[in-house]
Amino acid sequence: MTAEHYLGLTGARTMPTTALQLTQRAINDLVELQAMGVVYGPAGSGKTFAWQTAVDTVDVPVCAVQFPSRPSMLRVAQVLLGRLSGRIPKGSRFALSDELLDLLSERPRLVVVDEAQWLNRDCIEYVRHLHDDPATKFALLLVGGNGCWEVLEREAMLRSRLFRRVAFAPMSADAVLRVIPNYHQLYTGVDPELLLLIDDVFAHGYFREWATFTHTAQHVCEDRDTPLDEAITRAVFALHDGGADAGR
Structure with missing residues (x-):
């Protein structure tokens, strides 16, 4: 398996x-x-x-x-x-x-x-x-x-x-900063404050939400030919209707 x-x-x-x-x-x-x-x-x-x-x-x-x-x-x-x-x-x-x-x-x-x-x-x-x-x-x-x-x-x-x-439990903010930079090359060198913004608005420490964000962010970065930054991040938020809390 x-x-x-x-x-x-x-x-x-x-x-x-x-x-x-x-x-x-x-x-x-x-x-x-x-x-x-x-x-x-x-x-x-x-x-x-x-x-x-x-x-x-x-x-x-x-x-x-x-x-x-x-x-x-x-x-x-x-x-x-x-x-x-x-x-x-x-x-x-x-x-x-x-x-x-x-x-x-x-x-x-x-x-x-x-x-x-x-x-x-x-x-x-x-x-x-x-x-x-x-x-x-x-x-x-x-x-x-x-x-x-x-x-x-x-x-x-x-x-x-x-x-x-x-x-199992959601990752803490400290864990996010330890884990996510190594989780995917998209996050290499990304400002820790941006990672915390993504986690606070969208992922909330959940790997599934991080995977969802990463999947969309990859495509947006490719379309704009630019690395992940706050503009890309907010574009991803918009595509997902404001993040994982939207509609709750």
Whole structure:
């Protein structure tokens, strides 16, 4: 699985932030011990890119799934079995569960459940049951956005089994000044005050918003044949209707 920058942004570098490094360590530990963990934080803070980057280095098969909001246990079984087996599953939840247990017992692997905050209590317990079965051999990573930890921490049986927990948050102003000049060549030599203006008006510390700004700014700079400056920056703001807060 190859991680891609948001919008397929070209020229962006993978930044070794603390959260990315913690995610890498957490996933390595989960795979080694076939344990459970969670990566969570607000949308756009870099979670997906981090875990997709991290799983590239593991030496077991990776099964990544995402369920619709508030799925049934049957739907969870169908999606997971379909992804593992490559076929359309048919049968009752109990029959599918038996097949899942057999597949998950065959060899070590990593199962990633994205948007885990969409799971209800029954589905969380169902996934935990699959992992806790003595015969299964998989590490389980739950990844979620806004509200994920609040959902998971209510389930004591699950929470007590979480071996690794990584929380993502927007970058602080100091982090922006450390990270963004190396994130993309567009920002090489750019005045720190301009970077802070972009972050204050548009990006708010979120990698996704920085990728969005960078994608548009590249094209504006190319059209005007000039490096990034305040005029370009304000043109990008205008193209995005005043920045990420517009319309909120």
